[in-house]
Amino acid sequence: MKLLFLTPQLPYPPHQGTTIRNFNIIKHLAPRHEITLLSFGADAELQDAEPLRALCHRIEIVPYPTRTFAQRAFTTFFSPLPDMALRLQSATMHKNANALLREEFDIVQVEGIEMARYVLQSRINNRKLVLSEAEGSRIVFDDHNAEYMLQHTAFESDLRRPTRWHAALYSWIQWQKLTHYEREICRLADHVIACSSTDASALHALLGEQSKIKNRQSKITVIPNGVDTEFYAPSNQVCAESAMVFTGKMDFRPNIDAMLWFCNEILPRIRAEIPRVHIVIVGQKPAPRVAALGKQQGVEVTGSVPDTRPYITDAAVYVVPLRMGSGTRLKVLEAMAMGKAIVSTARGVEGIDLIPECHALIADIPDAFARAVVALLRDAERRRALGQAARALAEAKYDWRAIVPRFDDVYRTWTLEVGS
Secondary structure, three states: OEEEEEEOOOOOOOOOHHHHHHHHHHHHHOOOOEEEEEEEOOHHHHHOOHHHHHHOOEEEEEOOOOOOHHHHHHHHHHOOOOHHHHOOOOHHHHHHHHHHHOOOOOEEEEEOHHHHHHOOOOOOEOOEOOOOHHHHOEEEEEEOOOHHHHHHHHHHHHHOOHHHHHHHHHHHHHHHHHHHHHHHHHHHOOEEEEOOHHHHHHHHHHHHHHHEOOOOOEOEEEOOOOEOOOOOOOOOOOOEEEEEEEEOOOOOHHHHHHHHHHHHHHHHHHHHHOOOOEEEEEOOOOOHHHHHHOOOOOEEEEEOOOOOHHHHHHEEEEEEOOOOOOOOOHHHHHHHHOOOEEEEOOHHHOOOOOOEOOOEEEOOOHHHHHHHHHHHHOOHHHHHHHHHHHHHHHHHHOEHHHHOHHHHHHHHHHHHHHHO
């Protein structure tokens, strides 16, 4: 088939959530399909992306747009569109997308809600989104998160703390706007991909009867995130018995909240039992509040690193104290593939088909989370058993080589059914 992919950033190098997912989808589809990629990016990025260029028939890039804080503040209160619909607003991208959409593609795949405006034009016309030039192609919307639910969970989390009420207000506004916007995108797309069964349920609730296609089958398919189990492999290197690690893009709000909560509420409880314990926070672009955590005893903030694997290898326990968000966490799959013992909140492992106490320990309050970490730090054999089970699950269910062919199933069986 001829496929057109729209991505919010050039999917190379695959160093964070969106680029990892997009690169691996393209990598494993390219041997069977002709792929054209339209993405935001810079010329220098494309020149350094030889592996991506080798996979694609054609790549077109558009410079990233700029948006000031004042513009963002104004549209938060006065635009009917959510922040994510305006984040990558570009007249040049509209022009390039419309030109490409006049060509014949079997599938147009929209990667993430930011790019939906370029296929399902985000003009408000009687409060309905209007189809663009892509009417001759089948449109697949890969919804990386159930975004309205992500903002809902952020609102609920921040509402509990008066110092975060300004953030709760922002999330409440975005939640209301996204409820309409995301519903309209999913309604107009021919098929919707969700990254977890939890997200799929949220999108079904959003769409109601519109979540069914004409033969009464669901128009929403779950295709989770995956992991390269050859790249992320267990190591024989001895880990630091008192080390914990967390990895992720550290300007991402759920990750910021996770580390603030962990370092302020959970880490002191752990250090009361094991004074020498420390956590390494690994990830690019640490927000000021995260960078400031590095001043605390027992906390190291690395910033961007070329490879997260040495840090994961060196840790005895991988922690996932997430309280907001949606989707399937790539960071958790990477830790599983590397055979690490994991302690997580229930939300942190949402969408991953694991069994508590077998593949990971689950705790949602500070005392329970701290007790679980302390127990693992004191029990190397228990850590080893959890890690081995997690690795086996990653190999069996979450290797990209097993996951990406599900897109072929959507393209083939669904297009035949709709066209019949």
